[in-house]
Structures are given as structure tokens and as C-alpha cells.
Amino acid sequence: MGDRSASIRIGPISTCPFNCVYCQLGNIQCQTTQRQVFVSTEHIQRSLKRIDPATVDVVTLSGSGEPTLPLNLADIITCARAQLNRPVVILTSGALLGDRGEQPF
Numbered sequence: 001m002g003d004r005s006a007s008i009r010i011g012p013i014s015t016c017p018f019n020c021v022y023c024q025l026g027n028i029q030c031q032t033t034q035r036q037v038f039v040s041t042e043h044i045q046r047s048l049k050r051i052d053p054a055t056v057d058v059v060t061l062s063g064s065g066e067p068t069l070p071l072n073l074a075d076i077i078t079c080a081r082a083q084l085n086r087p088v089v090i091l092t093s094g095a096l097l098g099d100r101g102e103q104p105f
């Protein structure tokens with residue numbers, strides 16, 4: 001795997017189940033475990049279409065907070081893999097990995 005990453009923000013800024021003292025975001029503005037759709041899958045699909053697959057090695061999903069909060073995460077991963085045919089990396093604390101929500105991932 002190379003080191004060229006296309007970073008896609010799939011959640012709102014500063015939203016996370018935690019409020020770690022060392023967080024690069026500073027004091028978390030919305031501390032929550034409530035999963036919901038923050039950015040529509042269609043919007044992310046349009047963003048992915050602007051990326052040339054030849055220019056990236058991986059797709060990184062981030063949220064400026066916790067990227068497993070979006071309920072449509074499974075759809076987003078499916079879209080990213082289908083459109084770019086690259087591995088998908090999720091920068092997560094893992095706090096919600098046990099929550100299968102409405103759309104398991």
C-alpha cells in the first residue's frame with residue numbers, strides 16, 4: 001500500500017463520544033454517542049467522483065471527530081470501494097464498533 005490518501009470528511013467538526021485532553025480538535029463541542037446521518041451518501045458519492053483513482057492509494061474516512069458516528073457509514077464505505085477500488089481506512093477511537101446501529105458495518 002502506498003501513501004497517497006484521499007481524505008473524506010463524513011461527519012461534523014468536533015463531534016465525538018469522548019473529550020480527550022490531548023485531542024487535536026481542542027474541547028469537543030458535541031460529545032455524543034448518538035449515531036445519525038450527518039452527510040448524505042449522495043453528497044459523498046459526488047465528492048468521490050471528483051477523485052482520480054490513479055492518484056490515490058487509500059481512501060481515509062475521517063470526521064474531525066469520530067467517523068463511526070454516521071449511520072450511513074456502511075453505505076459510504078461501499079461507495080468508496082466501488083468508485084475508487086482502493087482500501088478504505090477509518091480513523092476511529094473504536095468506541096462505537098460494538099454498536100451495530102441500523103446499518104451494521
Ligand code: SF4
Nearest residue numbers: 016018019020023093
Ligand atoms: S477520541 Fe479522538 S477525536 Fe475524540 S476527543 Fe479523543 S482524540 Fe479527539
